[in-house]
Amino acid sequence: LAKTTQPISMDSYEGQEVNITCSHNNIATNDYITWYQQFPSQGPRFIIQGYKTKVTNEVASLFIPADRKSSTLSLPRVSLSDTAVYYCLVGDVEGNTPLVFGKGTRLSVIA
Amino acid sequence: DSGVTQTPKHLITATGQRVTLRCSPRSGDLSVYWYQQSLDQGLQFLIQYYNGEERAKGNILERFSAQQFPDLHSELNLSSLELGDSALYFCASSGREGWYQETQYFGPGTRLLVL
Numbered sequence: 001l002a003k004t005t006q007p008i009s010m011d012s013y014e015g016q017e018v019n020i021t022c023s024h025n026n027i028a029t030n031d032y033i034t035w036y037q038q039f040p041s042q043g044p045r046f047i048i049q050g051y052k053t054k055v056t057n058e059v060a061s062l063f064i065p066a067d068r069k070s071s072t073l074s075l076p077r078v079s080l081s082d083t084a085v086y087y088c089l090v091g092d093v094e095g096n097t098p099l100v101f102g103k104g105t106r107l108s109v110i111a
Numbered sequence: 112d113s114g115v116t117q118t119p120k121h122l123i124t125a126t127g128q129r130v131t132l133r134c135s136p137r138s139g140d141l142s143v144y145w146y147q148q149s150l151d152q153g154l155q156f157l158i159q160y161y162n163g164e165e166r167a168k169g170n171i172l173e174r175f176s177a178q179q180f181p182d183l184h185s186e187l188n189l190s191s192l193e194l195g196d197s198a199l200y201f202c203a204s205s206g207r208e209g210w211y212q213e214t215q216y217f218g219p220g221t222r223l224l225v226l
Contacts, residue, residue, distance in 0.1 A: 041199070041220065042217075043115075043201045043219060044154065044217050046214075046215070046216075087154075098167055101153055101155075103153045
């Protein structure tokens, strides 16, 4: 099971771009990288998923280098409502790996 | 709104007691997953059911049990409660049997406080 490492917390001002990096050195060939967002007292919510290179959706971008040993979640122009915990997960495309949520990165957006 | 409902929203009980948490998955979803989130342990997988059958077990204590009923709702039973069982309990559902990360939808959680 690929272990992930992310910063415990980050602070940002409103309007800035925030990049949260996750390390997953022993990622397997079959593994995808997924990011979840969790607001206080709510369940986690899927944000974005990728295998390699770059993925973008209406919420965020995910950058994955060629060696796939890390990934970076990019949130453009954050607002106060982006204050949440962000989790990086790694799991296989066949669906055989239970989701393992680490402690996540607590992002605080300041006005 | 994820479409997953959990009741009750809050639960306060005493040590040694037994409680039941209920989860209704999204319409059509056959998989239900239970997670426990405490301050010091993060979000931990407890158990998964698929179409009424237990499919995977995580860090679930022997004092805890779960089941999924024919109408696909699920209940998590916690007995002989201890102070350390105080946590948020989340249910998630998915239309797929496996652990496809992009398809788990989480409910709002039940906050359990054991006094």
